[in-house]
Amino acid sequence: xxxxxxxxxxxxxxxxxxxxxxxxxxxxxxxxxxxxxxxxxxxxxxxxxxxxxxxxxxxxxxxxxxxxxxxxxxxxxxxxxxxxxxxxxxxxxxxxxxxxxxxxxxxxxxxxxxxxxxxxxxxxxxxxxxxxxxxxxxxxxxxxxxxxxxxxxxxxxxxxxxxxxxxxxxxxxxxxxxxxxxxxxxxxxxxxxxxxxxxxxxxxxxxxxxxxxxxxxxxxxxxxxxxxxxxxxxxxxxxxxxxxxxxxxxxxxxxxxxxxxxxxxxxxxxxxxxxxxxxxxxxxxxxxxxxxxxxxxxxxxxxxxxxxxxxxxxxxxxxxxxxxxxxxxxxxxxxxxxxxxxxxxxxxxxxxxxxxxxxxxxxxxxxxxxxxxxxxxxxxxxxxxxxxxxxxxxxxxxxxxxxxxxxxxxxxxxxxxxxxxxxxxxxxxxxxxxxxxxxxxxxxxxxxxxxxxxxxxxxxxxxxxxxxxxxxxxxxxxxxxx
Ligand code: CAA
Numbered sequence: 001x002x003x004x005x006x007x008x009x010x011x012x013x014x015x016x017x018x019x020x021x022x023x024x025x026x027x028x029x030x031x032x033x034x035x036x037x038x039x040x041x042x043x044x045x046x047x048x049x050x051x052x053x054x055x056x057x058x059x060x061x062x063x064x065x066x067x068x069x070x071x072x073x074x075x076x077x078x079x080x081x082x083x084x085x086x087x088x089x090x091x092x093x094x095x096x097x098x099x100x101x102x103x104x105x106x107x108x109x110x111x112x113x114x115x116x117x118x119x120x121x122x123x124x125x126x127x128x129x130x131x132x133x134x135x136x137x138x139x140x141x142x143x144x145x146x147x148x149x150x151x152x153x154x155x156x157x158x159x160x161x162x163x164x165x166x167x168x169x170x171x172x173x174x175x176x177x178x179x180x181x182x183x184x185x186x187x188x189x190x191x192x193x194x195x196x197x198x199x200x201x202x203x204x205x206x207x208x209x210x211x212x213x214x215x216x217x218x219x220x221x222x223x224x225x226x227x228x229x230x231x232x233x234x235x236x237x238x239x240x241x242x243x244x245x246x247x248x249x250x251x252x253x254x255x256x257x258x259x260x261x262x263x264x265x266x267x268x269x270x271x272x273x274x275x276x277x278x279x280x281x282x283x284x285x286x287x288x289x290x291x292x293x294x295x296x297x298x299x300x301x302x303x304x305x306x307x308x309x310x311x312x313x314x315x316x317x318x319x320x321x322x323x324x325x326x327x328x329x330x331x332x333x334x335x336x337x338x339x340x341x342x343x344x345x346x347x348x349x350x351x352x353x354x355x356x357x358x359x360x361x362x363x364x365x366x367x368x369x370x371x372x373x374x375x376x377x378x379x380x381x382x383x384x385x386x387x388x389x390x391x392x393x394x395x396x397x398x399x400x401x402x403x404x405x406x407x408x409x410x411x412x413x414x415x416x417x418x419x420x421x422x423x424x425x426x427x428x429x430x431x432x433x434x435x436x437x438x439x440x441x442x443x444x445x446x447x448x449x450x451x452x453x454x455x456x457x458x459x460x461x462x463x464x465x466x467x468x469x470x471x472x473x474x475x476x477x478x479x480x481x482x
Contacts, residue, residue: 001111003170007032007083009100011042011073013236013274014117015089017145020046023070024146025174030083031073039073046071049146080107085170087139089117092242097121098129105130113163115139119190119239120246123183124156134160139167140187141176142427143235150426151176152187177426179419185250186243188415189427192434194243196402197235200228201259209387209394211279217385217394221356225429228398229279232262233272237279241266255401255461290379295372296321300336301328307349310380324372331452333389334362347373350393357382358393391456392449399437400449400462406434407465410479417479435479438468447472 007030008019015031019042022029033039050067053059059067077100080086086104090096097116104114114136116126127136138154151171155164168178181187186194200214209217215227232240244258265271265278272278296319299308307326308318325346327336333348340346347369348360357377361370370386377384387394406420415423421433430437438446447464454462464472471479 001084001113001166003084003113004028005030005083006085006087007080009077009080009086009088009104010090011038011045012089012091013045014141014143014145015087016042016045017049017143018087018089018117018141019071020049020067020146021141021174021176023067027070029071030079031071032077032080033073033075035075039075043073049144053146077103077107080104080112081109083108083112085113085115087115087117092119092121092239094121094125097126101126101129101136105132111135113137113167115167117141120186120243122185123154124158127156127158133158135163137163137167138183138187139171140189142189148427148429149175149177150189150423151178152189152423152427153178153180154183154187155180156183177422179415179423181415181419184414185247188409188420188423190243191247191409192402192405192420192424193428194240194247195255195405196398197228197232197240198244198259198262199255199401200398201232201261203394203397204229205259205261207388208390208397209385213385213387214394214398216383217352217356217358217387218398220383221352221358221385221395222399223353223431231428233278233280235272236274237262237271238266253461255459290375295323295376297372297376298322298325299328300325304328307351311376314376314379316376316379324369324376326373326376329360332362332391333360334364337362337364345369348389348393349373349377351382352385352395355381355383356385356395358385358387358395360387360389360393362389391452396449397453400446400453401459403434403438403446404450404462404465404468407438407468410435411465411467417481439478443468443477444472 005028006022008015009032011031011033019029019031031042033042050059050064054061054064088100090100101114116123116138117140118138123138127133130136137159140152140154142148142150153164153167164180168180171178204211204214211229215229218224219227241258241262244256248256269275270277296317297311298318326349327333327346329336329348337343337346343364344366347365350358352358359373374384385394409415410417410420417435421435424430424433447468450462450464
């Protein structure tokens with residue numbers, strides 16, 4: 001089927017972005033909103049986004065005018081009769097979607113394909129509101145839609161199998177990579193991404209580390225494009241909360257229960273970028289002066305030599321009566337600290353990548369020692385991430401369960417290794433997919449890290465996936481790929 005005229009219903013952040021993507025690919029687009037105000041807001045999204053592209057030299061004024069010229073706006077659903085494809089991007093409320101799809105089914109010509117951009121609601125239930133279940137599927141884009149390279153093409157058991165390659169081909173025409181999946185809550189990306197974001201909120205609430213520290217750890221240490229709280233603000237806290245609720249309803253996994261902090265912020269209408277404030281507002285960042293090299297230190301544990309050398313080069317003095325004892329630790333730092341005469345001086349340190357130093361203060365660490373450790377790390381060019389003395393510190397506690405979830409997803413037969421890797425790279429801008437990351441870190445290292453996390457938190461989902469465990473036992477270093 002030739003898709004020449006498409007309609008997008010709902011012109012919020014996602015809908016407006018999707019309309020722009022279609023128009024950029026040369027298709028005629030009808031944008032639909034409930035009233036004139038919402039229509040004007042939607043038009044504003046597309047105008048700003050394309051203007052930004054012109055300002056950056058990515059589009060000419062003429063191309064921008066053609067893109068805008070291909071988009072017609074209306075408040076009447078009745079105008080959609082001749083559309084070849086309708087993509088729904090209205091709020092994540094099942095009742096709204098059911099009533100919209102029933103309407104679209106009545107209005108549109110029989111061959112029109114009806115697609116939902118839902119992040120998590122069951123496509124099967126949405127399709128059941130129509131008399132054309134074979135021509136209903138999910139077309140799930142990622143925020144910002146003009147930038148992210150993935151479209152999840154979600155089919156139900158009733159979707160006409162011939163439609164999946166047609167819609168996948170359309171996604172390719174839009175410059176996106178399609179990944180075809182079945183109808184399971186969260187599909188590939190949200191099923192792996194949102195529990196990690198939710199976990200970041202839970203761990204912050206439990207006092208593991210602060211917002212800026214967690215974001216810095218994941219952005220600078222792990223190399224993700226955004227920290228979890230920056231990304232939650234981009235996605236919208238209300239959307240994240242809804243998606244977690246749907247995941248929890250399907251899995252009954254305690255980790256999928258929306259973080260209480262999310263609920264609290266959503267109730268306060270602090271929704272992230274769309275409302276101007278979420279985890280981040282417009283508060284100025286505190287400026288902390290770095291103390292000078294009068295601090296003395298001792299380094300204990302593995303790789304002590306390199307850290308000692310970097311500190312010495314920066315002008316600090318190793319001392320037998322140090323201000324701070326830095327312990328490279330892979331087990332609770334307190335176990336080392338209690339062996340000292342003065343445990344208040346010990347801080348656990350772990351360097352992540354080449355830019356971040358996680359600093360774990362124990363229940364006995366003094367404020368002065370914690371501050372000294374932070375200043376030392378800054379002076380040697382590392383971003384300090386302060387956290388409590390818990391297994392996995394910040395980065396492993398957030399990264400490893402996500403990797404484990406990816407192994408379980410593959411093992412359950414939901415998606416292939418290649419598709420999962422591609423989905424996370426293109427949908428979230430990750431530098432590597434979870435299987436690539438697992439192989440880079442080392443399967444055994446991740447397995448052992450998960451065991452440590454499980455021993456600490458006793459969270460069933462942290463127990464290493466049986467497949468991971470077995471590959472490590474078998475001495476295999478890479479996942480089997482066709
Ligand atoms: N609209 C249009 N274009 C945008 C944009 C927007 N909102 N935001 C950024 N861009 C463009 C910029 O114009 C720029 O393009 P050029 O290179 O052609 O000039 C490019 O994107 C990079 O932008 P910036 O340099 O300003 O910013 P950046 O390098 O920090 O990248 C980002 C911004 C692309 C958002 C990047 O931080 C990123 O990839 N973040 C992860 C986003 C993510 O995970 N999205 C998925 C969320 S989950 C979801 O959406 C599913 C769901 O159902 C909840």
